Amino acid sequence: MIDHSIPDLGNNRFSIVNSRQNREKEKGRTIRITDIPLHVLSDEIKAFFDKEGTITRFFMVTKEAWQLV
Numbered sequence: 001m002i003d004h005s006i007p008d009l010g011n012n013r014f015s016i017v018n019s020r021q022n023r024e025k026e027k028g029r030t031i032r033i034t035d036i037p038l039h040v041l042s043d044e045i046k047a048f049f050d051k052e053g054t055i056t057r058f059f060m061v062t063k064e065a066w067q068l069v
Contacts, residue, residue, distance in 0.1 A: 036067040
């Protein structure tokens with residue numbers, strides 16, 4: 001779908017957003033935090049690490065009774 005023109009999409013195109021190459025580039029500058037209590041807000045975690053440098057991508061996942069960054 002990325003290399004083909006689809007008339008119904010008009011000028012819009014599909015693009016790769018989570019490629020293996022992009023993940024490899026991020027590997028050396030990625031951190032993972034686990035066992036974050038549910039009462040801690042994502043804004044608090046992001047603000048804490050934002051003081052250390054620019055954050056280009058941030059997400060938190062809730063898994064059972066904990067959150068992961």
